[in-house]
Amino acid sequence: MAIVNRGFVGRRDRDAGRLPPGQYRTFDFPVLSAEPTPTVGLEKWSLAVQSAQHRIHKWSWSQFQELPHEEIVTDIHCVTRWSKFETRWRGVSFDTILAALPWPAEPYVMAHCHGGYTTNLALTDLVGGRGWIADSYDGEPLPAEHGGPARLLVPHLYFWKSAKWVCRLRFMSSDTPGFWESNGYHMHGDPWSEQRYS
Ligand SMILES: Nc1nc2c(c(=O)[nH]1)N[C@H]1C(S)=C(S)[C@@H](COP(=O)(O)O)O[C@H]1N2
Ligand SMILES: [Mo]
Numbered sequence: 480m481a482i483v484n485r486g487f488v489g490r491r492d493r494d495a496g497r498l499p500p501g502q503y504r505t506f507d508f509p510v511l512s513a514e515p516t517p518t519v520g521l522e523k524w525s526l527a528v529q530s531a532q533h534r535i536h537k538w539s540w541s542q543f544q545e546l547p548h549e550e551i552v553t554d555i556h557c558v559t560r561w562s563k564f565e566t567r568w569r570g571v572s573f574d575t576i577l578a579a580l581p582w583p584a585e586p587y588v589m590a591h592c593h594g595g596y597t598t599n600l601a602l603t604d605l606v607g608g609r610g611w612i613a614d615s616y617d618g619e620p621l622p623a624e625h626g627g628p629a630r631l632l633v634p635h636l637y638f639w640k641s642a643k644w645v646c647r648l649r650f651m652s653s654d655t656p657g658f659w660e661s662n663g664y665h666m667h668g669d670p671w672s673e674q675r676y677s
Contacts, residue, residue: 494564497554497564498562499556499562499670499671499673500671500673501560501673502556502560502561502562502670503560503561503562504561504562504563504564505561505562505563506563508563508566508625509557509561510624510625511557511559511638511639512624512643513596513658514594514595514596515594516623516624517593517594517623517644518623519593519623519627519628519644519646521540521628522540524539524540524628524629524646525537525538525539525540525646526538526543526612526629526645526646526647526648527646527647527648528576528580528647528648528650529647529648529649529650530582530584530585530650531585531650531651531652534581534582536579536580536581536582540628543571543612543614543629544614546571546575546576546579547571547575548569548570548571548614548615549569549570549571549572549611550567550568550569551567551568551569551570551611551613551632551634552565552566552567552568553565553566553568553632553634554566554634555634555638555641556634556637556638556670557637557638557639558637558638558639558664558668558670558675562670566616566617566634567616567617567618568611568613568615568616568621568632569613569614569615570611570612570613570614570615570629570632571611571612571614572608572610572611573602573605573606573609573610573611573612574606574607574608576612576648577606584602584650585602585650585651585652586601586602586603586651586652587599587600587601587602587650587651587652587653587654587655588600588601588602588605588648588649588650588651589648589649589651589655589657590631590642590645590647590648590649590657591642591645591646591647591648591649592642592643592644592645592646593644593646594644595658596642596643596644596657596658597642597657597658598631598639598640598642598657598658598659598660599651599654599655599656599657599660599666600631600633600636600640601654601667602650604633604635604636604667605633609633609634609635610631610632610633611631611632611633612629612630612631612632612645613626613629613630613631613632614627614628614629625643626641626642626643626644626645627644628644629644629645630642630643630644630645631643631645635669635670636667636668636669636670637664637665637668637669637670637674637675639659639664639668640668654666660677663676663677664676664677665677
């Protein structure tokens with residue numbers, strides 16, 4: 480009895496402080512999409528990065544695979560109040576993306592997706608090992624319903640910022656609202672200060 484008790488307390492200790500305010504922990508992996516899941520063939524896939532001056536740099540799938548990938552283990556937090564701990568991804572960091580760009584990036588980014596979804600992010604939230612383009616989940620290619628072939632992963636912000644089926648990153652000189660941000664969601668979306676709506 481004492482051993483069971485200690486184990487329980489130990490687990491709670493480890494998870495204490497891990498849940499942002501107003502969130503509950505889930506053990507499954509909900510799918511939240513405003514649009515039907517698009518089918519994006521790898522031969523057609525590309526990631527385009529566009530500067531505010533309309534310069535474009537593009538990676539095909541095979542070129543993207545050659546960029547250094549890293550493993551990310553992280554908690555994720557949806558604004559609809561579920562959080563999932565210890566999710567495991569592989570992806571290319573924004574630090575790597577920016578280093579590969581032939582021109583300097585402007586301070587804000589609009590992520591554009593197949594299907595039309597958009598979300599805005601500040602570059603400062605993406606660099607320093609805090610933002611990735613993920614193409615693998617739990618050791619497998621990223622499933623289509625979770626954004627495969629590739630999605631944004633910005634886990635320190637509410638998960639609506641982690642755009643699925645991303646196809647274009649458009650840099651901007653000023654912060655402009657994306658899809659949910661135009662419909663009342665917060666421009667920044669920090670779960671720890673409950674930046675749900677603006
Ligand atoms: N393209 C696209 N990306 C999206 C969304 C969406 O509707 N379309 N929903 C966002 C929201 S609100 C969440 S919580 C996560 C859900 O990701 P999941 O379906 O892999 O759990 O994707 C985000 N990225
Ligand atoms: Mo969400």
